[in-house]
Amino acid sequence: MDLIVAVSRRWGIGNGKDLLFHLKEDLRFFRRMTLDKTVILGRRTLDSFPGGRPLPRRRHLVLSRDPAFAREGTEVFSSPEAILEAVRDLPPDEVFVIGGGEIYRRFLPYCRRAWVTLVEEDRPASVTFPNLYREDGWRLSSLSDEYEEDGVRFRFACWTREAPHAL
Numbered sequence: 242m243d244l245i246v247a248v249s250r251r252w253g254i255g256n257g258k259d260l261l262f263h264l265k266e267d268l269r270f271f272r273r274m275t276l277d278k279t280v281i282l283g284r285r286t287l288d289s290f291p292g293g294r295p296l297p298r299r300r301h302l303v304l305s306r307d308p309a310f311a312r313e314g315t316e317v318f319s320s321p322e323a324i325l326e327a328v329r330d331l332p333p334d335e336v337f338v339i340g341g342g343e344i345y346r347r348f349l350p351y352c353r354r355a356w357v358t359l360v361e362e363d364r365p366a367s368v369t370f371p372n373l374y375r376e377d378g379w380r381l382s383s384l385s386d387e388y389e390e391d392g393v394r395f396r397f398a399c400w401t402r403e404a405p406h407a408l
């Protein structure tokens with residue numbers, strides 16, 4: 242499986258429920274990468290979507306400890322292991338971990354690639370992502386030219402991992 246995330250200069254990804262940035266080109270990239278794929282997300286990230294509704298044209302596997310939690314258009318799982326089991330037979334490049342902070346950390350060891358939008362700006366953040374420059378086994382494998390929107394500069398990067406844990 243892969244993951245996809247947008248990080249600030251100091252690897253912040255969210256503040257409370259909110260994203261730190263709303264960059265059109267980044268949202269387009271996210272959509273293009275995940276459309277018609279399976280996405281893995283935490284219950285709090287699902288709640289942060291408009292109306293708490295799943296994104297169109299994506300199969301949503303949601304992690305929650307609440308046995309009563311259910312949301313139309315999603316499949317809810319009570320453990321990371323149950324999600325790993327559910328995606329074991331899917332093509333690895335059709336499964337994306339899409340956040341948030343708790344879920345990225347839990348699934349990072351199983352990811353082969355991390356698609357990271359590196360935003361050259363800092364915003365106050367209560368939720369962070371591990372700095373991949375410092376994570377063992379991860380290698381920066383591609384970096385795009387710079388983009389700019391409303392004075393905010395960003396690049397699309399991809400990290401790859403030599404030996405992800407087997408699912």
Ligand SMILES: NC(=O)c1ccc[n+]([C@@H]2O[C@H](COP(=O)([O-])OP(=O)(O)OC[C@H]3O[C@@H](n4cnc5c(N)ncnc54)[C@H](OP(=O)(O)O)[C@@H]3O)[C@@H](O)[C@H]2O)c1
Nearest residue numbers: 246247255259260283284285286305306340341342343344
């Ligand atoms: N920058 C980006 O690319 C990006 C992408 C996505 C999200 N975000 C941001 O990330 C933030 C949300 O992240 P977060 O860390 O607060 O929450 P999260 O990872 O989205 O979801 C956490 C929830 O997942 C469930 N969970 C976690 N571990 C579990 C386990 N082992 N077993 C069962 N359920 C488990 C729990 O749900 P229950 O409480 O229901 O038990 C927990 O409250 C928001 O600010 C959002 O905007 C940023």
